[in-house]
Amino acid sequence: MQRRSFFKKSALLGTGILMADNLYAGLSMQPLNIAMIGCGDRGKGVLSVIKQMPTKFNAVAYCDVLDFRLQETKKYVPASAVAHKNYRKILEDKSIEVVFIATPLSEHFGIAKDALKAGKHVYVEKTMTYNIDEALALRKLVNQHPKQIFQVGYQYRYSPLYFKVKEMIQTGYLGKVSQVDCRWDRNWNWRRPVADKTLERKINWRMYKEYSGGLPAELLSHQIDFINWAFETQPDEIVATGGVDVFKDG
Structure with a gap:
């Protein structure tokens, strides 16, 4: 896929939420089942945009360790979406295809690693990892899962x-x-x-x-x-x- 077509096909140029064409290749035209891990300001912001695209994304679950964050997130997701405090519950759900990670930076690596190993496509907010060793290890792991999409949320690339x-x-x-x-x-x-x-x-x-x-x-x-x-x-x-x-x- 050419860079130009990659950007032109994004419906969310201002948010950085963009999934590559091959994520949809071979899949049905049904909305992708997604889950949000981390429901602070950024997580809820991403969910508010996803909510505007019901033909592309279906938020089926969300996770945060803070109860009040889970309560705040309810208005950004369908009533049927399931709340969790342990992100591993999301990774165990075979119906979830895409995981969005908007946790504190120090948690990115562990969650992204587990999500890839669970067979999920991954969108992780920048910065990708807390340190260089984690970045190198995660890049190696991504290369070992060529059928999965891994994207880092640098939204200015889509402006x-x-x-x-x-x-x-x-x-x-x-x-x-x-x-x-x-x-x-x-x-x-x-x-x-x-x-x-x-x-x-x-x-x-x-x-x-x-x-x-x-x-x-x-x-x-x-x-x-x-x-x-x-x-x-x-x-x-x-x-x-x-x-x-x-x-x-x-």
């Missing part, structure tokens, strides 16, 4: 604007590009309000190193992915510097 920029780079319209400067300015600390202090690390997991890769994983990964994709290349050498800088408004 018409970003696709146009890639086209301009590849056709030489911009000439020889020798440097790319990326910025992402945010005046927000990412911390969600927590009514129950015992849930602090489960809700604000991005603030803790044992669960998150911090800003490089959450934001910089988008920019690195776009550069690799747009230029169809990989870096030969990496040098990193950083700091925590605060600029007062006004």
Whole structure:
């Protein structure tokens, strides 16, 4: 399948929810039975889009370790969808074809590995894994399951604007590009309000190193992915510097 047709056939250009053509090849025209593992803001956001595509996807199950997340998710799924607190219950369900993973980053690898071994197609939110060793191991596992689709949710790949920029780079319209400067300015600390202090690390997991890769994983990964994709290349050498800088408004 050509890259151009891959993107044109997406009905969800702005969300990053895209399944390759060969996922549907050999399957009936019935909606794919999907399950969501992780029902925080991103998981519910994905489900809200899936809900708009009843001819393509049927959400039959959803999972989260927090009871209030499961309660919040009910309005995003059919009444018949089954709630679970253990994701393995979803993997045991033979009727489920596709698993969406929107858990904290540190959990991506284990769940994705189990889902692939259970024969599921997998969509996992970025960043794919918590560390390099997990990324290499997961890539090896994906290659061992060639009949299953594995996709990482970098939604900017499916933006018409970003696709146009890639086209301009590849056709030489911009000439020889020798440097790319990326910025992402945010005046927000990412911390969600927590009514129950015992849930602090489960809700604000991005603030803790044992669960998150911090800003490089959450934001910089988008920019690195776009550069690799747009230029169809990989870096030969990496040098990193950083700091925590605060600029007062006004």
